[in-house]
Amino acid sequence: MTSSAVPIMGQERINSLDILRGVALFGILIMNINGMALPGSGYGNPNAWGGASGWDLTTWFTVNIFFESTMRTIFSMLFGAGAILFMDRLSEKLPGNEASEIYMRRNSLLILFGAIHAYLLLWFGDILFYYGIAALILFSFRKANFKFLIAVCLLIMSIQITKGVLKYNKLIDDYEKSIAAETKKEAGETLTKKEEGAIKKWTGIWERRNTQPEKAKEEIEKRHKGWWDNVLAFKGRVMTMESYVMYDFFFFDAFLAMLVGMMVYRLGIFTLEKSTGFYGGMMIVGYLIGLPIRYYITMEIYNSGFNPIAFKVMDIFLDVSRLALAMGHIGLLLLFVRYNILGFLLKALGAVGRMALSNYIMHSVIFVFLFTGVGLSMFGELMRHELIYVWAIICVSQLILSPLWLSYYKYGPLEWVWRSLTYGERQAFKK
Template structure:
């Protein structure tokens, strides 16, 4: 039953629900987007599976020079947040598919069925996080946020887009507050350290400022010993790893969800609803429309992403450089996501490489199974109950594993279907 949520297959096969949905055809364009987004998510998630605290900051683990740096640049320019954004947009569109294809039964029946399935999704998200050991999982978030997004399904596309933009501004406001707080902490600590270096006595406020920034550095920048301790902890047996990851898992499904995940996901779900109602996600627009959308999206998004990424490198991956870039994060990430969608729609409309389009659509139709497979395969490769490769590969070497998983799923998904 959980497969329905990620694939957005709207066939409601609950006999007691009294629903008789129309399941004559899937929207191939959306399946293709979903397949590509799923593969793109693995491009980013593989860092969390294989390296410690290196998702944004490559200096923590996995290499920050040579090919590893090149891969980090590529991810920051094209993929960070965009694949997750496309997936969230498709979930929002899927809500409309779910309710729109039900040809009989009351609205209460549709709502009841949808919310029961979201509850199942939340449950499986908990299992995926705490027992299948993937703290970056999205099922729990989608289950909770989907309940809110469902309420907006009747809004017109323009209002949905305005709502999404407002929510993203809320997310940006959190980032601004974070940056101001960290900049102030850094400024005060730097001044206090300079005073101490001159042999002067610090007052209580100055001592606390240094302690606060030292705590931030400990949370953001990890010593080789800290990395080795984490590698050792994840090289143990299954139940030991379950206990070790418990605090991080709790954080991701509480604090991170409330302040980051919820707003980000809800905004993109509403964006997806708007794009679905306009026919953008169904490849119904003209080639000229998608070309213009790609040019504008990439022109704005990649430009902002480039200056953000260059700033981080210029600042030698300083803590403040990351928080500064989160302020403009959505302004680069959202247009780039739209550019990706436009490019995929052009690919779908072109008719080229039909075998690849078919395979990607099959991957998208099996999104739930393939998504869980990513966790099972990667955790077996990297954690102690499997091959124990955690922290042992350079960043660029992780993508050999990604390529292998992609190839397997491109072959296996069409065969299974």
């Protein structure tokens, strides 16, 4: 390895990217904590678990409108921007294909880290696995012109919207067949096997979206066991997430946002090269498009009694709403950065963002201790609004500890491991 093949140092970093990454990381945490602490479909359905009234319902409304998918989108956009930044800077230092080899090794390691995180730290919602795979494909698009990138983004969005419409129509068909069969059954008529199957199928769909008490109890009992028991009990869920769900949803979700992030970075938006009016307009337009869509969908889900059909409506409009809201959030946050509003907080968020990998994995370590039999066995015991208290404690802790850590060390601990393996030699760690 040549001496010029070194990671980006502190003085070379772009502070606005680190601050945005820190905010997005905490936004992802507010979603992930529901998946780690609530059984079954409690992650997105308060009627299934976690409370569907009072502060619990208010929490669900707020999180679903402002955070769901949006913070993951910002994080993915930043990853796309970071991939371009990484290759640009590395290509200036290294000859031939060496920069490309380092890029490929870096993201192949991310796939490995993601698999370890999902299986051994028990977080089936891991995003590192998908990011690593998407980043390998992203490499081929790094020099593409804007027209081509926009066309690819529109194609992905069209495919996802079409899939959403088809799934929605299929669900409507299943529901109508079930209702027809139920009506016939109530009239005392004999059902055919097909009609009995229609009722059973819709019942299964409803129960998956609205977790039944006996299923929830079973999952809680499994979570309250030891670490290895948890690994064995939930490896099937991880396998599904990293195979079928990846190809059906998460790859396109991450890849689309990464492409958008590449373009946003190239335009100088992330690096504060635009006017204040531009960021203000970006915020207003993003919110004017994204918030009404997300509010409408959230109300539809609530008014339907959390019917699975209403949740499918969100899939249809997900990409439009999440990208619009992400742009709105980014515009607002970059105005804070430009004028150094709450500068002390921005500085701490920048440190959190610099240690994003370590802090992200630490969330799962904390969750394993809090919610499984490894530690306090609190899985299924806290209500949705109570999880916000846990979220706040973790955020405050990392806002304090991340700057403190970086005052002594050049990188977060996992960032150091990642860089050392990426460059094939032990990197300097202490300052």
